[in-house]
Amino acid sequence: MKKWIMMLCFALVASLLAPQSQVDASGNFEDIGTNHRAYAEINYLVNLGYVNGVSSTHFVPSQQVTRAQAAAMLGRSLKLDGTQRATKFKDVSSGNFASGYITEMVERGIISGYPDNTFRPYKVLTRGEMAILINRAFKFGGTSVSSAATILMNKGIAQGFPDGTFGAGATIIRADFAVFLARSLNADFRVSTGDVAFNTTMYVNTPSDVLNMRSAASGTATVLTKLAHASTVAVASSENGWSHVRANGYTGYVATNYLASTKPSSVIPVDKSNLTVVIDPGHGGTDPGANGFGFLEKNVVLNIGKHMKTYYDKIPVNVKMTRTTDVKIELYDRAKYASRYGGDIFVSLHNNAFNTAANGQETFYYAKTAATNPHVAQSRALAIYLQARMQEAWDLADRGVNPFGYGNFAVLRDNTVPASLVEMGFIDNANDIKYIRDEAQRQKMAKYLVMATLDYFYHYEGRKDVLPYYTTLGGAPSRKLH
Ligand SMILES: [Zn+2]
The missing domain is CATH 2.30.30.40 (SH3 Domains)
Incomplete structure (x- = not known):
């Protein structure tokens, strides 16, 4: 093992492409960012010592690959003895960095020289030649350019050009060679295995x-x-x-x-003609939230959120939901939602649970003086209207409107718009569950929460244009409470 490591170090120092003082084995090349299409493959090969950069800082992915370079990269991948030595080719001296690999590869019948006793080490490789070399090196079985290319495409190692051809006559660049080599060595990199087509x-x-x-x-x-x-x-x-x-x-x-299915704009367009409410059904996915009597908070609040959307869809108020399915969303992403979608207010939906005795409903808002969310007065007003309508919807104990302090509610703290969080009863309480478990009650709660947001717009923001929306919903504004 030691001997092999020594050899590898030697091979790395005697870089195949250019003088280099130091090899960065982690492959942090300035020209291969994490978003580069061949980032994973190049780093895989560099870490194995099969491929080097042209310097410690640059990989130069678009540079063409010469026959000598291909021999060295394949030779290292096959763990051949790369010790530099005299060759039978008049244009490859023992001083050539790839002389050892060229000799070994020729002996194994993977690559061959020309009849005039030359190897032409600096001749650039075509994709067709690459296909043959890889087929021979990894014993894939292709013997002609077309059969070798077909095998590589079927294995998910190479893809054809958009016009459907393999492009056998085109030269190959370092990034593509690295991709094909990595996929040849490790099936995890392949585009497809079996029938999987990413089309x-x-x-x-x-x-x-x-x-x-x-x-x-x-x-x-x-x-x-x-x-x-x-x-x-x-x-x-x-x-x-x-x-x-x-x-x-x-x-x-x-x-x-x-x-x-269509490309979204990089900045999500905001419809400023109407008000926009962001509804945030809490928890989801691997995070079920509270539970009681066989009910999970994540399902209850999603159900109520969807009912709210149905009501908003009847009136000219935009609604955005942080989730519409049973998925987990990070709190930070929820808090960013309103700014990305141009939300005017943010309402987070939850149920409580404690010791089966605690019961009732309460609403939270963020109220620290050095608030991350600067909309303290607005958030408080929104909370007041939400709490009042919750009490109107379900006849449960009134735990009131509470400033932030009980928990680290990132959705409120880090939000950029007026934001409140409702706790619609205790899911583990025998009285509260009667409402929570009842579909008609959940629908009623949704309608009243929607009207609470209208109350906030009407009374706090002075939006008299929302008045007809109450009529559509079969309700009327609350009295002024804030
Ligand atoms: Zn919760």
């Missing part, structure tokens, strides 16, 4: 800046990479709220919720 183009549409791509269809699976809002993904299939996708050089899973 539907979709776009990331997330309220957050980034969307996590995970190793499996689960919110707790390892995050492979983060996809930017409005970036492109290739989708193979979608089921149970997850899509199997390829992007950023990774294959993994993203929440289908955050994919759109």
